[in-house]
Amino acid sequence: MADKEERVMIFVDGSNMYHSLKAYFHRTDIDLGKFCEKLVNKRKLVRIYYYNAEVGQAQEPERYKDQRAFFDSVEAIPYTELRLGRLVYTNAWPNTPPYEKGVDVMLATDMLTHCFKNNYDTAILVAGDADFVGALQAVKDDGKHCEAALFGEERTSVPLRKVADVVHIIDGNLMRGCWKAPPPPPRPQRQFPHRHVRPQQGQQPPQQAQTPQQQSATPATQPVPQSSQMRPEAAEGQPPPVMQPPSRQLPPSPPPQYVPKPFNPNGLE
DSSP: OOOOOOEEEEEEEEHHHHHHHHHSSSSSOOOHHHHHHHOOOOOOOEEEEEEEEEOOOOOOOHHHHHHHHHHHHHHTSTTTTEEEEEEEEOOOTSSSSOOOOOOOOOOHHHHHHHHTTTOOOOOEEEOOOOGHHHHHHHHHTOEEEEEEEOOOOOTTHHHHHHHHHHEEEEEEEHHHHHHHHOOOOOOOOOOOOOOOOOOTOOOOOOOOOOHHHHHHOOOOOSSSTTTTOOOOOOTTTOOOOOOOOOHHHHHOOOOEEEEEEEEOOOOOO
């Protein structure tokens, strides 16, 4: 049961979260405030720290614009601090992607500083890098609780899972209600034809039902009403010509066929 007086701080590795959301959920439009609210779970939230590296405006102007809009939404969340490192672009850019500088050190330093200042009772780390194992162990050694929110199965981020007091699995249940946009509509399911089974040996096949066209056909022996074959308009003073009924021939009867029984998934007669 959650302790309402338990003070919680959340430390989010933004780059790890972005790439993990893209890999596991194929979308990145997370509502960070609702996500952290689920992790806190009715406890007392002290502050959220979100860490990332800022994209170079000269190198990637469009991506810089989108990232800036997301950073603005992060800063609008109550009790949230945006902490930015930097991206280093080498001479091999754009063939070689840039790399982060100073983000992991900043996160670990903040977690330990607030721990030693007794600013929280529980630290929640949202990251998958095993380099944070030492920082979490130091938090535990100082008498605090540490929790880790991780993506993937149990074989991922094993060192963090071992050192954390509590592990939050970031799956579809945890992410329900934590997206900015509604989920995409489900894909329509393909319709497969029913399977048929052959009749068992010694079993008589059912008689083939007549089609509506065959049922409505008039037998050849049945007289055709003359009124339906007479022309309504006849010359005045002349007897109407007698129309001979046209000869009708029924189509040849089809040979008897086996009608397979519909597939029964329960395997019963």
